[in-house]
Amino acid sequence: MSLPWKLQETFSPEEIQFIVENEPIKIFPRFTTRSKVRGNRGNKTGQTRWKLLTASDEPLNNLVAIQTTEVAFWIALLLKQQGKCSIVAPGWLRLTQLQRFIDYELKNTERFSELPWNWLVVAQLLFSKAADDLQDPVHLLRGKVQDLREIRLGKIGQGLKHLNESHLQLDNLSLLEINELRPFVLGVMNKLKQVHGSIADEQEEEQ
Amino acid sequence: MNIDIDDILADLDRDTTAIDSSINSHAANDTTILGSDGIDTDKFRHLPVLSAVGDFEKLMAHWRNERMSPELLPYPHLLMERTLRRVQEQLEHIECVSMGYLEDPSAENSTSESSNNALSNKLPLLCMEADLERLKFVLRSFLRCRLAKIDKYSLYLRQFNDEHVLLPLSELLSRQELEYHDRHSAIMLKLLNRAILRHMPPELQAVDDNDGSVKMVDEPEWNRFVFVYVNGPKAKQDSDPRLQVNEMGQQFYPVTIQELQEEAELTIGGIYVMRYNVVRDLILDDMVQLI
Numbered sequence: 001m002s003l004p005w006k007l008q009e010t011f012s013p014e015e016i017q018f019i020v021e022n023e024p025i026k027i028f029p030r031f032t033t034r035s036k037v038r039g040n041r042g043n044k045t046g047q048t049r050w051k052l053l054t055a056s057d058e059p060l061n062n063l064v065a066i067q068t069t070e071v072a073f074w075i076a077l078l079l080k081q082q083g084k085c086s087i088v089a090p091g092w093l094r095l096t097q098l099q100r101f102i103d104y105e106l107k108n109t110e111r112f113s114e115l116p117w118n119w120l121v122v123a124q125l126l127f128s129k130a131a132d133d134l135q136d137p138v139h140l141l142r143g144k145v146q147d148l149r150e151i152r153l154g155k156i157g158q159g160l161k162h163l164n165e166s167h168l169q170l171d172n173l174s175l176l177e178i179n180e181l182r183p184f185v186l187g188v189m190n191k192l193k194q195v196h197g198s199i200a201d202e203q204e205e206e207q
Numbered sequence: 208m209n210i211d212i213d214d215i216l217a218d219l220d221r222d223t224t225a226i227d228s229s230i231n232s233h234a235a236n237d238t239t240i241l242g243s244d245g246i247d248t249d250k251f252r253h254l255p256v257l258s259a260v261g262d263f264e265k266l267m268a269h270w271r272n273e274r275m276s277p278e279l280l281p282y283p284h285l286l287m288e289r290t291l292r293r294v295q296e297q298l299e300h301i302e303c304v305s306m307g308y309l310e311d312p313s314a315e316n317s318t319s320e321s322s323n324n325a326l327s328n329k330l331p332l333l334c335m336e337a338d339l340e341r342l343k344f345v346l347r348s349f350l351r352c353r354l355a356k357i358d359k360y361s362l363y364l365r366q367f368n369d370e371h372v373l374l375p376l377s378e379l380l381s382r383q384e385l386e387y388h389d390r391h392s393a394i395m396l397k398l399l400n401r402a403i404l405r406h407m408p409p410e411l412q413a414v415d416d417n418d419g420s421v422k423m424v425d426e427p428e429w430n431r432f433v434f435v436y437v438n439g440p441k442a443k444q445d446s447d448p449r450l451q452v453n454e455m456g457q458q459f460y461p462v463t464i465q466e467l468q469e470e471a472e473l474t475i476g477g478i479y480v481m482r483y484n485v486v487r488d489l490i491l492d493d494m495v496q497l498i
Binding site for chain 2: 003
């Protein structure tokens with residue numbers, strides 16, 4: 001069919017990354033695009049203006065070196081690749097903060113901590129593309145993120161016992177975690193629903 | 208004594224943003240040199256929130272809903288029209304900007320400073336191209352997903368041409384999709400007729416026979432499970448009459464699961480696995496997002 005079979009029921013991890021890349025993030029630009037009011041008339045610098053369709057282009061036309069700005073994540077990665085900016089890691093990507101999340105996860109076995117919905121993807125992208133911009137050593141951060149991931153995976157495994165035919169509540173689960181669960185959870189719940197439906201039909205017939 | 212002045216402050220805030228947005232829209236008009244002689248933008252100015260970014264966000268929401276929902280959702284006619292026009296304009300804009308580089312004399316000087324300058328001058332071009340590719344990817348993926356569903360439900364969609372349905376087929380599909388649906392099902396029918404069906408007894412020749420032991424018309428699986436995120440109404444919290452408040456002080460939508468006679472609460476900001484037919488109305492009203 002026109003959509004590959006693999007993508008019919010779920011997103012691919014690359015598409016999840018695509019979705020996450022549209023989110024804003026803070027950067028330190030290393031160049032200036034804001035045109036000076038004085039220089040504007042007279043000599044034409046011929047500087048190209050930014051005109052974007054998917055992201056706000058206003059901050060990009062007003063970049064001042066070493067002044068934080070918020071831009072879309074994919075632009076930040078692109079600029080970073082060119083050595084034109086450094087990315088400011090989000091507040092939760094610090095050793096102390098991650099440790100707090102881990103403590104919370106260990107203390108509350110019934111629920112997930114309030115990590116942002118894109119934490120796994122953001123962490124992965126920053127580790128691989130902007131490792132030198134993080135304030136804490138990357139290998140320690142990687143360790144903490146892996147810890148969090150495993151604790152949450154354990155809880156998800158516990159939660160799968162509760163699959164049923166009516167509904168399920170999964171607050172604070174991140175998009176990537178949902179995406180890897182999706183085929184399994186939906187498949188099982190759909191089957192349970194069918195079984196439940198046929199039992200109900202039989203009972204009605206008996207009465 | 209505490210005087211609550213939040214509403215007064217909010218009033219003041221609104222004023223400043225009004226001025227800001229008017230400045231921005233002027234700036235945006237200045238950059239759209241090509242193709243648009245100001246008439247298009249004038250026509251839409253009185254309508255709220257039609258920025259390219261806002262439209263892209265809506266497109267993303269439509270794309271994600273379409274990918275995950277079991278049924279074919281209504282085609283966003285106006286949104287797609289605007290987006291396609293923007294893609295065209297941006298294409299021309301990029302072409303024009305890159306023409307400028309040919310004439311740019313600074314690129315010929317090979318001193319390190321000016322080549323550095325040239326690189327920073329090409330950054331916007333690089334980004335604009337990447338940006339356009341991203342937008343085109345979403346559009347392509349969205350349309351391909353819809354085509355796959357049109358294939359799947361082609362017999363079911365033919366029933367939409369009957370009198371009694373709520374939504375006419377032309378609302379549900381775009382013009383090109385309608386054509387695809389017609390011609391594709393004609394080709395399929397021809398294949399089936401020539402290969403097998405004409406050897407059947409006449410009462411068994413129909414491809415959309417629903418009276419037999421197995422239904423031949425594939426309907427969307429209305430009660431399939433989907434993951435939903437409850438985002439609630441956009442701005443005014445108290446505008447939605449369906450919203451209620453529970454004992455924890457959280458706002459939620461009460462929904463009923465018909466088959467089980469069960470009540471469930473969808474609190475705002477929560478993630479649920481739900482049957483599609485339970486949340487369908489909320490999805491169409493944009494209160495809930497499929498993820």
